[in-house]
Amino acid sequence: MNLALSDEQVFLREAARGALSRFKTIEAAREALDGNAPLPDLWPTACEAGWPGLLIDESTGGAGLDAFDAMLVLGECGRVLAGVALLGHLPATAILNDSTGAPKDLLEQLATGAKRAAYLPASPPSDVSQEWTLDPAHGLARPSAPTAVQDGDGNQTRVSGRLSFVPDAPGAAVLVGVALLDGKPTGVAIDDDAPGVSVEAVQGYDATRSLGHITLEDAPATVLDSSPESLAGAWHLAQALIAAESLGSVETALDASVAYAKERHTFGRAIGSYQAVKHSLTEVLRQLENGRSLLYYAGWSRTGKPEEFPLAASAARSVAGRALDQAARTMISVHGGIGATWEHDAPLYFRRAQLTRRLLGGTAGATDRVAGELIAQASAA
Amino acid sequence: MDLDDTPEQAAYRAQVRSWLTEHKSQAPVLTGPDALKDEDEIVTARRAWQGKLAEAGLAGVTWPKEYGGQGLGPIEQLICNQEIGQAKVPGILDAIGVGMLGPTLIAHGAEEQKARYLGPMLHGDEVWCQLFSEPAAGSDLAAVQARARLQDDGSWRLSGQKVWTTNAQFASYGLLLARTDSDVPKHKGMTMFIVPMDAAGVTVRGLRQISGEAEFNEVFFDDVALDSDAVVGGVGNGWGTALTTLMFERVTIGLGGEGLGYNSTRFAQAIAEDEHARRDPEVRHQLGEIASELLAVRFTGYRTLTALQKGQIPGPEAGLAKVTIVNGAIKAGDLITDVIGPDALAQDSEWAYMISFLPGLKSAGGTEEILRNTIGERVLGLPPEPRLDKGIPFSELRSKETAAA
Numbered sequence: 001m002n003l004a005l006s007d008e009q010v011f012l013r014e015a016a017r018g019a020l021s022r023f024k025t026i027e028a029a030r031e032a033l034d035g036n037a038p039l040p041d042l043w044p045t046a047c048e049a050g051w052p053g054l055l056i057d058e059s060t061g062g063a064g065l066d067a068f069d070a071m072l073v074l075g076e077c078g079r080v081l082a083g084v085a086l087l088g089h090l091p092a093t094a095i096l097n098d099s100t101g102a103p104k105d106l107l108e109q110l111a112t113g114a115k116r117a118a119y120l121p122a123s124p125p126s127d128v129s130q131e132w133t134l135d136p137a138h139g140l141a142r143p144s145a146p147t148a149v150q151d152g153d154g155n156q157t158r159v160s161g162r163l164s165f166v167p168d169a170p171g172a173a174v175l176v177g178v179a180l181l182d183g184k185p186t187g188v189a190i191d192d193d194a195p196g197v198s199v200e201a202v203q204g205y206d207a208t209r210s211l212g213h214i215t216l217e218d219a220p221a222t223v224l225d226s227s228p229e230s231l232a233g234a235w236h237l238a239q240a241l242i243a244a245e246s247l248g249s250v251e252t253a254l255d256a257s258v259a260y261a262k263e264r265h266t267f268g269r270a271i272g273s274y275q276a277v278k279h280s281l282t283e284v285l286r287q288l289e290n291g292r293s294l295l296y297y298a299g300w301s302r303t304g305k306p307e308e309f310p311l312a313a314s315a316a317r318s319v320a321g322r323a324l325d326q327a328a329r330t331m332i333s334v335h336g337g338i339g340a341t342w343e344h345d346a347p348l349y350f351r352r353a354q355l356t357r358r359l360l361g362g363t364a365g366a367t368d369r370v371a372g373e374l375i376a377q378a379s380a381a
Numbered sequence: 382m383d384l385d386d387t388p389e390q391a392a393y394r395a396q397v398r399s400w401l402t403e404h405k406s407q408a409p410v411l412t413g414p415d416a417l418k419d420e421d422e423i424v425t426a427r428r429a430w431q432g433k434l435a436e437a438g439l440a441g442v443t444w445p446k447e448y449g450g451q452g453l454g455p456i457e458q459l460i461c462n463q464e465i466g467q468a469k470v471p472g473i474l475d476a477i478g479v480g481m482l483g484p485t486l487i488a489h490g491a492e493e494q495k496a497r498y499l500g501p502m503l504h505g506d507e508v509w510c511q512l513f514s515e516p517a518a519g520s521d522l523a524a525v526q527a528r529a530r531l532q533d534d535g536s537w538r539l540s541g542q543k544v545w546t547t548n549a550q551f552a553s554y555g556l557l558l559a560r561t562d563s564d565v566p567k568h569k570g571m572t573m574f575i576v577p578m579d580a581a582g583v584t585v586r587g588l589r590q591i592s593g594e595a596e597f598n599e600v601f602f603d604d605v606a607l608d609s610d611a612v613v614g615g616v617g618n619g620w621g622t623a624l625t626t627l628m629f630e631r632v633t634i635g636l637g638g639e640g641l642g643y644n645s646t647r648f649a650q651a652i653a654e655d656e657h658a659r660r661d662p663e664v665r666h667q668l669g670e671i672a673s674e675l676l677a678v679r680f681t682g683y684r685t686l687t688a689l690q691k692g693q694i695p696g697p698e699a700g701l702a703k704v705t706i707v708n709g710a711i712k713a714g715d716l717i718t719d720v721i722g723p724d725a726l727a728q729d730s731e732w733a734y735m736i737s738f739l740p741g742l743k744s745a746g747g748t749e750e751i752l753r754n755t756i757g758e759r760v761l762g763l764p765p766e767p768r769l770d771k772g773i774p775f776s777e778l779r780s781k782e783t784a785a786a
Binding site: 002273289297370375 | 382383385386390456459645646649652659660662664665666668669670672673674678680681683684686698701704705750753754756757758760761762763764765766767
C-alpha cells in the first residue's frame with residue numbers, strides 16, 4: 001500500500017503551480033466581475049503543459065495518465081481560481097478515449113488542445129431512478145437527457161435537448177455526452193457549428209467559470225460505441241475533478257485565513273489564539289483532510305476498483321463541496337467586515353463556493369448518490 | 382499510488398489467513414447464540430486465544446524480534462488486523478498493553494524490565510492497564526495528582542486515584558504516571574511506574590456508563606509500596622515517557638480506527654433495511670453526509686500508514702480522524718434511531734448500546750475541544766492559548782487558579 005504521490009505526480013503538480021503563477025488569476029477574477037477586462041486565456045498554457053491530453057491514450061497523442069493526475073492539475077487551478085476549461089474538456093475526452101468509434105484525428109486534436117471539447121453532463125441512473133437526468137435551468141425538477149433519433153437507414157443520427165449551466169461549453173468545438181436512442185443511453189459527439197446547435201454563454205456569479213446553456217434541435221451527431229459504464233464514468237469523473245478543484249480553493253482560503261489569524265490582534269492577543277477562531281479554522285482543516293483522503297480513493301478506484309468509483313467520486317465531491325462552503329464562509333468571518341467587501345479576495349472564494357455547490361448535479365446530488373450507492377451495496381450483500 | 386499488496390505483503394497475508402483458517406475453531410465465541418456469557422470465562426478464553434495468536438506471530442507484529450515480536454512494519458500489522466476481522470475471530474485481549482504500553486517499555490524500560498514483563502504481556506499471561514487519567518487530569522494530563530513519595534530505602538509510596546482504566550479489573554500490572562516532585566513546573570515533576578495490581582492498597586471499582594455497563598474502572602491507591610525498580614524511564618521523566626505512549630495510541634487508532642464498528646457500510650445497512658427510509662430524501666442526505674466522512678477516515682488511515690512506512694510519525698492531525706469518527710457515529714446513531722423509533726432503544730439493541738457509548742468516547746484520548754486546540758497550534762501554527770501554568774511550580778498552581786477565578 002502506498003498513498004503517496006509518485007515523483008512524476010509531484011512534478012506534474014509543481015509544474016502546474018508554476019505555470020499558473022505566471023498569471024494574476026485572482027486579480028483577474030475580480031476585474032472580470034466588474035467587466036473591466038476579460039479573463040486571461042489559459043488554454044495555451046494548458047496546451048503547452050499537455051493538460052488537454054491527460055486522459056487520452058499515448059497512441060492517439062495523449063499522455064495516457066489517469067484521473068488522479070488530472071485531479072492534481074485541477075487542484076492547482078482551484079488554488080488560484082484559474083478558469084482553465086478542463087472541467088468540461090477532460091470528461092469529454094474520457095468518453096471519446098473509451099470509444100473505438102471516435103475519429104482518431106479528433107482525439108489527436110483534442111489531445112494537443114488544438115480543439116477543445118465540452119462534456120454534456122447527465123447524471124446516470126441510481127438505486128431509486130432509472131433515468132438519465134440533466135441539471136435544470138431553474139428549480140428542482142431534473143429534465144431527461146437529450147434524445148436521439150436515426151433516419152430510416154440508420155446513417156444519420158440527430159440529437160435534441162436542452163442542457164443548462166454546462167461547464168466550458170462556450171467556445172468548445174465539440175460537445176460529447178449521452179443521448180437516449182430508443183431509450184438506450186448512447187454516446188454522441190456533436191460539432192458546435194453543426195446545424196441545430198446553439199450555445200448561449202451565461203454570465204456567472206463567479207466570473208472565472210465559463211458556463212453555457214446548450215440547445216440541440218435535430219443536431220447531427222456522430223454515434224460512439226460507448227458503454228453505459230463509460231458514459232456514467234464521465235459523470236463521476238466530473239465529480240472527482242470538481243472535488244479536486246474545490247479542495248485547491250479550500251487550501252488557499254485556509255492559508256489566507258490562518259495567516260490573518262496570526263497577525264491580527266484584538267484585546268492584546270492574536271485572534272488565532274482565541275478558541276472560537278482556532279476551532280473554526282481547525283474545522284476547515286478537518287474537512288480539507290477528509291476531502292484529500294477521498295481524492296486518493298476516487299483517483300485510485302477509477303482503474304483500481306471501478307465498481308467503487310461512483311461511490312468514491314461522489315463522496316469526494318460531497319465532502320469537498322461542503323469544505324469549500326465552510327472555508328469560504330470561515331475566510332470571511334475570520335477577516336471580519338473587510339472580508340465581505342470588494343477590497344478583499346474572500347468574496348471571490350465565496351462566489352466560487354456558491355456557484356460550485358450548484359453545478360454538475362450539485363453537492364447535494366453527490367451526497368444523495370453516496371447514500372444510494374451504499375444502500376444498493378447493502379441490499380446486494 | 383497503490384492500494385494493493387506487494388508480492389511480499391500478499392504472501393504474508395496468505396500466511397496469516399491460512400493460520401487463521403486452520404485455527405479459528407479454537408477462538409472464543411463472543412457473539413451469537415453460543416456466545417460465552419460469564420465475564421471470567423470470556424477473559425480466560427481470550428487470554429488463551431491471545432497466547433495462540435502470539436505463538437503464531439499474529440500479536441506484537443511490529444515488536445522487535447528480541448522481545449518476541451515479528452520485527453515487521455505497520456502494514457503487516459494492518460494486514461494482520463484485517464485478516465483477523467475477516468475471519469470473524471476476536472483479536473488480542475490486551476490491545477492496550479501490546480499496542481501502547483509494551484512499545485513504551487521497549488522505548489524507555491530497563492533491560493531487566495523488558496526481560497521480565499514483555500513476554501507475559503505479549504502472550505496474554507499478564508494483562509496490563511494504563512493508569513494515566515485522573516478525575517482532574519484528562520485533557521490536561523500533566524495535572525496528575527497521584528503522588529509517589531520516595532522513601533529512605535529508595536522505595537516509593539503511592540497514593541491517589543486514576544480513572545477510565547480499561548481492563549483494570551483483571552490486569553496484573555499497570556503503567557502509572559505519578560507526581561514525584563511538586564516544587565517544579567508540572568510537566569517536570571512526574572515519573573512513570575510499573576504497579577502490580579494485586580499490591581496491598583490497590584482498589585479497583587467498575588465505573589458504569591450510560592449503557593449501564595462498566596467498560597472502565599476507577600482505581601484507588603492507598604499508600605501502595607513500590608520497589609525502586611518500578612520506575613520506568615527515570616525519575617522526573619514521566620512526561621516524556623507518557624508522550625511515547627500517547628504517540629503509540631495515535632498509531633493504534635490510525636491502524637484500527639474502523640475497528641470500533643463505526644463505518645458507512647454498517648450504517649447504510651440499517652437504513653437499507655427500511656423500505657421507506659431508504660427512499661426518503663432527507664434520510665438519504667444525512668446518510669450520505671455521514672458516510673462520506675466515515676469513508677474518508679478509512680483513507681486517512683491509509684495515508685497514516687504510508688507515512689509510518691516511510692518512517693514518519695503521525696502527528697496530532699491524526700486526532701482529527703477521531704473527531705470525524707465520533708461525531709459521524711453520533712449523527713448516524715441519531716439518524717438510525719429516528720428511523721427505527723423507540724425500538725432502537727430497547728435493552729438488547731446494538732443502537733441503544735452505541736448511542737449510549739458515544740458521549741463518553743467523545744472525550745476519550747482528550748476532549749474534542751482540546752484536540753482542536755492542539756491541532757490548531759501544532760498543525761496550523763496558530764498562537765497558543767494564554768495559560769497560567771507555565772513555569773509555575775505544581776504546588777503553587779492551585780492558589781494561582783483560585784486567585785484567577
